[in-house]
Every structure is written in C-alpha cells, then in structure tokens.
Amino acid sequence: MDIADKAQQIIEESMSRKLAEHSKQFTGADVDLDECEECGIEIPQARRDAIHNCTTCVDCQSLIERKAKHNRKP
Ligand SMILES: [Zn+2]
Structure with a gap:
C-alpha cells in the first residue's frame, strides 16, 4: 500500500466515523x-x-x- 492509499483510507475511516456520530445525534439515540x-x-x-x-x-x-x-x- 502506498502513502496515497493510506491517506485515503484514513480519510474514509474518519469520515465514516463522523457520519456515524452525526447520525446518532440526528436520530436522538444515546451518544x-x-x-x-x-x-x-x-x-x-x-x-x-x-x-x-x-x-x-x-x-x-x-x-x-x-x-x-x-x-x-x-
Ligand atoms: Zn475535553
């Protein structure tokens, strides 16, 4: 895996984590x-x-x- 792939992976992981947190807040579920x-x-x-x-x-x-x-x- 080259550095660009790694960077892309990190960005995707942090984005999906943010989305998950955001959707939890949006639905009013426990945070x-x-x-x-x-x-x-x-x-x-x-x-x-x-x-x-x-x-x-x-x-x-x-x-x-x-x-x-x-x-x-x-
Ligand atoms: Zn603090």
Whole structure:
C-alpha cells in the first residue's frame, strides 16, 4: 500500500466515523463517547456511568457551561 492509499483510507475511516456520530445525534439515540469530543482525551468510565450521554471530559464540560452562561447574558 502506498502513502496515497493510506491517506485515503484514513480519510474514509474518519469520515465514516463522523457520519456515524452525526447520525446518532440526528436520530436522538444515546451518544456515549469513549473520548472527549472537544479535546479527544479518554473520558473515565466512572464519568460516563455518572453522566448520561456524556461526550466531553470534565474540563471541556466546564468550559462549555461557562460559555453557555456567558452567551445568555444580554
Ligand atoms: Zn475535553
């Protein structure tokens, strides 16, 4: 396999993964990621057990919540 084939394979894999994640969100099915969708670090099993549909790590979740609060201000 040459480098172009390998690159193409990686692109196809990441696209199909994104599509799968997107369709899960679209259908409203459970979204339970192993890795934070913001920074990509592994989410501890305990956190995933504690929080339904957890898709981010603690750090990113608090950042998102801070941004959401900020956006609600007039
Ligand atoms: Zn994160």
